[in-house]
Amino acid sequence: MRSLALVLARAAYEAVRSRMAGFAGDRSGSVAVFTALALPVLIGVTGLGVEISYWYLTERSMQNAADSAAIAAATNGTMNYGAEAKAAAAKYGFVDGENDVSVVASNNATCPSGAANCYSATVTGYVPLFLSQVVGYKGTAIDSSGTPQTKLSATAVARLNPMPREYCVLALGDSGIAIGADGAPRASMSGCNIMSNAGARCNGHNLGADYGDAADENDGCGAVQRSNVARLADPYVGLKPNIPSTDPCGGKYPQKGTFDYPAANKWKDTIVLTGGVTHVCGDLTVTFDVTIRTPPEGAVIVIWNGQLYTGRWPQARTFATESGSAVTVVFAGANGSYTHTPTGDGTLDITAPSTGPWKGMAIYQDPNLTSGVDIPAAGQAPTWNITGMVYLPHADVTLSGAVNKSSTGQSCFGLVIENLAVTGTGSILAHGACDEAGLDLPTGSASTGRGALVR
Known part of the structure; x- marks a missing residue:
């Protein structure tokens, strides 16, 4: 010049x-x-x-x-x-x-x-x-x-200068308000970025998230708020082929509370999984506190047309991975009258594998499932202490308490849902160590970084 x-x-x-x-x-x-x-x-x-x-x-x-x-x-x-x-x-x-x-x-x-x-x-x-x-x-x-x-x-x-932005929460719903909070004065997602493929609306509190992005209008979510951000494709739908293609249950999926509910579906104490895939047909009930022991590379539990039930207070139980162990819980099957989620008032204290085809994935819901997939409350009752990703692509989830890392895992948590409502003390406290945990968080095209002179 x-x-x-x-x-x-x-x-x-x-x-x-x-x-x-x-x-x-x-x-x-x-x-x-x-x-x-x-x-x-x-x-x-x-x-x-x-x-x-x-x-x-x-x-x-x-x-x-x-x-x-x-x-x-x-x-x-x-x-x-x-x-x-x-x-x-x-x-x-x-x-x-x-x-x-x-x-x-x-x-x-x-x-x-x-x-x-x-x-x-x-x-x-x-x-x-x-x-x-x-x-x-x-x-x-x-x-x-x-x-x-x-x-x-x-x-x-x-x-x-664009830098990819990672999101610990991604709502895939593409209409209306996919991330919402009404009140939630103590909600905290510091260190976490959130993304809605539709609108986002937070009344009274911005959730404390570092960045809040929305494909439509962002009304109050995040310390830095952006609207009209490009939608993200489902980042984990490509893991579906990892689910065994053959259902081994022969059409029988025992549900808890029925007269023919088998003892094999009632877990307690230490459960040793030798690696590979363990199939559960129907509901899996935690009758007493369970500790999962696996090889270092972890193991996979596939629950066919059933729920992972941790009991109700005062008999709520803990489902946990042992130190040095890791597990991915997969919900698979068909749409119908089944529940395909964790349920109950107990505690999930699990670490996802850090290597292998399911690396970073703690809970995976088959993306073909569209019914029996919602979670009305998470973070408080039940309590989630999870290291890894919780993938529920068609679920409406209400986060009402704090989500922390597992007792034996890295500080890393991710959540992919269809719609998310945050209430009360909804918080995500586990963040910052997803690389070590083997989790590739959803990554968006919204620019972050520092400006640089071009003229």
Whole structure:
């Protein structure tokens, strides 16, 4: 960009050159007279050199302020980008609206190479004229008192360097409000980003999530809220082929409370799984606290047309993995009158495998299941202490308590549902170690990161 100070210097130079040319062409006076007449010009030239240096330094300061303002606007990336730009420029002494300074930001600046989402910032100010007036330079503006001034400005353009955004909560519902909270004054999802493939609405509390994104309107969810974000495809539907293709149950799925409910479906104490797949036909009931022991690579439990029931208070039980063990619980079968979820008031304290085809997956609901999949309460009763992903793609889930990591696992939790309602103390406390846990969280295209100058 051509320096405005140099443009102004050239204008002043032309004024000096014209005056000196007049002197050079006038041979009628004496040397003394010439010197006397030339003295103001010489003083003006000296002053002009000082002023040009002053203009240049001022313009460089303006450019630094504009650079910082454009980067701040791009980094912010929300409707508050203008305020961020002005705050950044103010740190360099250029306060919008003071001393004839203006700071103007735009979110539709032209990007080089056809890139999108560029932000510009222009800092404009005025400097008074000093000795340059002696040589006839009148400046480019006049202030309210009639004093000549020179206008200086600097412009910068920046864009956000995109970084993939990971979500610990993804609601796949594509209409209405897929993530909602009404009240929930103690809800906390700090360190967690949430994404709705439809709208999001949080009344009275933003859930404490770091970023809240929504494909439609985001009304109050997340510390930083964004609307009109591109929808995410189901990130785990591709794991469905890992479910055994053959149902081994022969059409028999015993339900708890029936006269023919088998003892094999009532688990207690330590259950040793040798790896691979363990099939359960019908409901699986935890009659006393259960500890699952597996090889280090973990094991898979497939529950066909049944629920994982942990009992009701005061007989609520715990279903847990032992230290060094891991398990994926898969709900499979057919739509109908069956329940395909964890139920009861007990505690799920499980760690997902960190390697293998089910890595990072703690609970997986067959994406073909659309009935018997909802969970009316989770986090409090039942209690979820889970390391890994809970995948319930067609479920409506109400999160009413704190979800923490398993007793023996990494601090990592993810939730994919159709619709989520958060009430009371709904919280996700397990985050930050999903790489170690082997879980690849859902990743969106919404930009995060830091702005960078492009012009």
